[in-house]
Amino acid sequence: MKPKRVEVLIIGDELLDGRVADTNTLRLAEALSEFNIQVTQRTTILDDTPTIVKEAKSINARGTDLCIVSGGLGPTSDDLTALAFANLGNVQLERDTETAQKIKERLIEHKRPVTENQLKQADRPVSSQILKNSVGTAPGFSFRYQDCLFMAFPGVPKEFDFMIEEHILKPLRQEALPSLKKKSFRSFGLFEAQVDDLLSGLPNKFPSIRLGYRAHFPEIIITLKASPQDEQTLEEASEFVREQLGPSLFSEEEGPFAKGLIESLINSKETLSIAESCTGGFIGHLITEVPGSSQAFNLGVTTYSNESKIKLLGVKEETLSKHGAVSEATVIEMAEGIRKLSQATYGLSVSGIAGPDGGTPDKPVGTIFIALSKEDKTETKKLSLLFGREKNKILSAFSALDLLRRRHHYPRGNS
Known part of the structure; x- marks a missing residue:
């Protein structure tokens, strides 16, 4: 039966002190949206039994009929979810013998000691239902408190995703609910x-x-x-x-940023080579994220020093002396050099000042030059970025590939 109001309760000190970010809710909400089910509220609380009990009562009082609980089911002393829900329902904890046996077998199989704190993962509130976990040690449980069904799952993302699929999404599909x-x-x-x-x-x-x-x-x-x-x-x-x-x-699809560009190059039987400086190989990384990219990606080099630009790409010493490594003139010679060296259809180059140091009044941090060379034409683009080093590198790499994407898809310049 499709729930009318869904909430998520995230339990864990580490989620409130910055050690770990909650990504489970994001993926859960996305999955539930297939069935036109919206998460109406997410609450994150500490590993504390009274706090868990109080929040669970509040969730029920808000008219929630399904609450998905993440975390607090492991073997350590701060894993208190099962105990908290036993207190909520004023019932005892009981150890599920079948689950305890499976935990023992799993530990022995992995040559790990069987200890009491591991076995406590089989403890669940009386009257709750065990939710099997085939990819981890700790199972989950479902527990009804008044009008709300609480379904508790381990917080480990791999286990959480698997159990959400098995215990929530599959039953919803079996009901043949119209999907959003x-x-x-x-x-x-x-x-x-x-x-x-x-x-x-x-x-x-x-x-x-x-x-x-x-x-x-x-x-x-x-x-x-x-x-x-x-x-x-x-x-x-x-x-x-x-x-x-x-x-x-x-x-309009998931996948690597360069996927459409690489497929387009393959279809047109064209090739690409790149010469990077400030991006340090990141353009090559974006390209090789695409399976089969070797059919279009010919050569990639990171020429970080002036000497390497001269020796490998044929950049003139005069150009570097007059204009500097971060200049339109230099990236033009880099792009033309890598294209000629590899005999590729396109040569793509980038050089810039990613930061945090190295800027000047004329060329502040974030100054990036990109060049795209084809046999009959070389064009350039200048970026003036305002981010830190990491984001400047990422944006420079994306912008370089995007320049080629737009020229390849919109050759008349409609970009």
Whole structure:
């Protein structure tokens, strides 16, 4: 039966002191959205029995009929979830003999000692139901308190995801619930506010479509959701998004950033070689995330020093002396040099000042030059970035590949 109100209760000191981030709720909410089920509230609390009991009572009082609990089921002294729910229901803990035996067998198989704290993972509140865990030691349990069903799972992401699939998602699919229709669009090169402005007309034009944004640096992910009966409207709204985003839309699928570009190069039987400096090989990493990229990716070098730029790429000493390593003139010679050296269709280069030091009044930190060379033309792009070193490197690498993507997909310059 489809729950009307769903909450998530996250238990663990480590989630409140910055040691660990809660990613379980994000994946859970995404999975539940398939069935048009929305998580209405998430609460994170300490490993503390009275606190768990108090919060569970509050969740029930809010009219929640399903609460998914994450964490506090392990073998250590601060794993208190089972004890807390026994106190909530004013019942005793009992040890499930079958679960205890499986824990013993698993420990012996992995040549680990069988200890009391390991076996306590088989302890559950009387009247609760064991939720089997085939990928870990600690099982979960379901426990009804008044009008709310609490389902407790280990907080380890791999185990949590597996058990959510087995004990929540599979039963929902068996009920043949109508699934929410969804489209995702990945944009690069625009700020979130710019994307929002471009799509500002969508809610009025398509009121039955739910529009959402998520920044995943350096991408902006746009999501459209609709009920099954609005599938045609969803298609119309999707076309509106495509038209509005234009060349900044690089994919409607999950996967590596460079996937569409590499596939396009393979289909056109063209090749790419890259010469990196400030990105330190990150462009090559983005390319080789794509399976089969060797069909298009010819050569990649990181020429960090001036000497390597001269010896490997043929950059002129005069160019470096006159303009510096971070300059339009230098990246042009780098891109043309790597293209000629490897006999690739395209040569792509980047050089810049990622930070935190090295900037000058004329070339402050964040100054990046990119060049794209083809046999008949070499073009450049200058970036003035305002982030720290890591993000400057990431954005430079993405921007270099995006320059080629746009030229390859929009050769007449509609970018």
